[in-house]
Amino acid sequence: MKITDEQLSAFLDNELDDEQMALVRDAIAADETLCDRMATLSMVDHVVKRAAEQATTGPVPEHIVALCDSASESNVVSFTDRKAEQTAQQPTPNSNTRWLRGMAMAASVALVGLLGWQQLMGDQPGDAGQWQQIAAVLDSQTSGSRYSAGDVTVMPQLSFVHQDGALCRQFTVSGQSRNDAVIACKKDGSWQQRTLVPMTPTNGQTGEYQTATSAHELDKVLDTIIKGAPLNREQEQQAIQSNWQQ
Amino acid sequence: MTKTQSEQLKAMLPVLRRFAYSLTGSMADADDLLQNTVEKLLTKPVPDDVELLAWSYRICRNLWIDEYRANKVRQAAVHNPELQQAEVDATAQITSDITLKQVESAMATLPDDQREVLSLVAVQGLSYQDTANVLSVPSGTVMSRLARARSKLAQILFLEKGTKGPNGNEVTA
Numbered sequence: 524m525k526i527t528d529e530q531l532s533a534f535l536d537n538e539l540d541d542e543q544m545a546l547v548r549d550a551i552a553a554d555e556t557l558c559d560r561m562a563t564l565s566m567v568d569h570v571v572k573r574a575a576e577q578a579t580t581g582p583v584p585e586h587i588v589a590l591c592d593s594a595s596e597s598n599v600v601s602f603t604d605r606k607a608e609q610t611a612q613q614p615t616p617n618s619n620t621r622w623l624r625g626m627a628m629a630a631s632v633a634l635v636g637l638l639g640w641q642q643l644m645g646d647q648p649g650d651a652g653q654w655q656q657i658a659a660v661l662d663s664q665t666s667g668s669r670y671s672a673g674d675v676t677v678m679p680q681l682s683f684v685h686q687d688g689a690l691c692r693q694f695t696v697s698g699q700s701r702n703d704a705v706i707a708c709k710k711d712g713s714w715q716q717r718t719l720v721p722m723t724p725t726n727g728q729t730g731e732y733q734t735a736t737s738a739h740e741l742d743k744v745l746d747t748i749i750k751g752a753p754l755n756r757e758q759e760q761q762a763i764q765s766n767w768q769q
Numbered sequence: 770m771t772k773t774q775s776e777q778l779k780a781m782l783p784v785l786r787r788f789a790y791s792l793t794g795s796m797a798d799a800d801d802l803l804q805n806t807v808e809k810l811l812t813k814p815v816p817d818d819v820e821l822l823a824w825s826y827r828i829c830r831n832l833w834i835d836e837y838r839a840n841k842v843r844q845a846a847v848h849n850p851e852l853q854q855a856e857v858d859a860t861a862q863i864t865s866d867i868t869l870k871q872v873e874s875a876m877a878t879l880p881d882d883q884r885e886v887l888s889l890v891a892v893q894g895l896s897y898q899d900t901a902n903v904l905s906v907p908s909g910t911v912m913s914r915l916a917r918a919r920s921k922l923a924q925i926l927f928l929e930k931g932t933k934g935p936n937g938n939e940v941t942a
Contacts, residue, residue: 532916536890538897538908563927564919568891570926574863574872575787575892583782584800590807591779742813 526550531561535568658714661692661707662767665759674698682754682762683745690767691717693745704741706748709767718744777821778810784893785825791888792833794873805832826893826903830885867926875925883918886911891919 526547533539534547551557656672661679664670669678675698685691691708706718720741754762785806790799806829815824863872876884889900890911897915901908 527916528920529913529916532919533897533912536897536915538912563923567919567922567926570863570867570872571791571876571887571922572892574869574876575791575888577863577869578790578796579783579787579799581796583786583803587782587800587804587807588779590804590811591775591782746812 524550526554526557528560528564531557532564535561535565654714654716657694657696658707661694661709661714663763665756665763666692672696675701682759683752684750684754684769685748686750688750688769690762690769691748693741695722706741706744712766712768717748774815774821775811778807778825781822781825782807784822785829787892788826788888789829789833791876791892792830792885794877802829802833802836805836823899823903826889830903834881871926875922878925879918879921883914883921886914887918887922890915 524546530539530543530547534544537544539547551561653673653675657675657677660670660672660677664679666679666681669676671677675696677694677696679692679694682690682692685708689708689710691706692714693704693706696703696705702722704720704722705716707714707716709715718741782803786799786803789802789806790796793799793802806825809828809832810825813828815821819827863869876887879887885904886900889895889903890897895903897908897911900911904911
């Protein structure tokens with residue numbers, strides 16, 4: 524029976540089932556050239572791995588290590604980290620803190636055009652009273668904790684500068700009547716909703732929300748409108764003091 | 770990303786760097802790819818159902834596909850002294866018969882799908898299933914691509930160069 528390179532290669536990695544492993548083992552015992560061939564394939568791994576190790580023996584550039592370090596100096600809560608927070612039904616800002624730093628993502632002109640226009644023209648908050656209470660939280664609280672705003676709970680997640688210069692906030696609104704992720708920007712002295720992504724319940728279980736799709740949608744929007752890095756805690760506090768005016 | 774995750778990422782940098790090198794075939798490109806991978810990781814949330822390392826590989830690989838195969842970074846490195854300093858000695862011996870440059874050249878002949886599989890299994894030590902998860906392909910595909918990659922590199926590095934195989938005999942393909 525002919526043993527192929529594919530079988531030998533997988534044998535080398537112990538990735539065949541027991542029957543195939545035994546078959547190849549017997550074949551190698553009976554045919555010395557198979558052993559030579561396997562050694563050659565194995566040598567390829569050795570050479571490739573050693574080359575990679577040798578080429579990368581120098582230290583990781585400091586500016587890349589610094590990126591990881593600086594990630595711990597911001598105070599931004601991830602949109603998708605919200606899932607665990609909601610499931611726990613407890614405010615756990617520390618465990619859910621997402622530290623965002625780095626360059627703004629390359630903007631998708633098409634997405635900006637489509638989403639930006641739709642969101643600016645529609646989706647205005649329907650309940651003015653509730654929106655005022657939400658706005659009060661946005662005005663006064665830094666990201667990372669949940670706050671009661673009438674019959675809903677608001678959790679500011681991150682703050683950033685919009686490409687048009689406005690200060691904006693991403694936050695969640697949770698309650699019996701709604702569970703949404705929202706981006707709003709302070710414009711002309713008031714918070715204006717720019718984007719709203721509903722979070723749909725999963726299997727009807729209270730407190731669990733299907734975030735994957737909506738998270739990606741909101742992330743895409745955020746990527747296209749954010750200017751620079753999100754605000755850190757100190758910058759958020761300064762923004763609060765200046766009433767979110769640039 | 771939590772503080773714990775950023776610490777994990779920091780610890781993973783050497784491993785991720787080797788992967789980036791295996792994909793790009795040069796340290797200048799590898800460090801630039803690594804930097805962009807880290808920036809992307811810090812900006813994008815890690816899915817709940819994916820390990821940080823596997824997620825890092827995916828991000829790195831996707832960036833490589835999107836930006837680096839077109840050799841953009843190589844062109845940029847010419848104008849960036851910092852990146853040029855990352856170049857290593859291409860004449861360094863990997864074995865008594867094979868230099869780093871020869872391995873890089875051999876790796877460069879592989880199709881992209883074979884190169885990434887070889888990098889994940891041979892260099893990173895991932896299982897076929899883990900590799901399949903990273904690349905979103907069936908594990909059988911991993912097996913066949915890997916075998917073809919190994920066969921081709923064996924041919925280039927040992928047979929065509931007329932060097933001896935690991936057992937001292939002339940290697941046959």
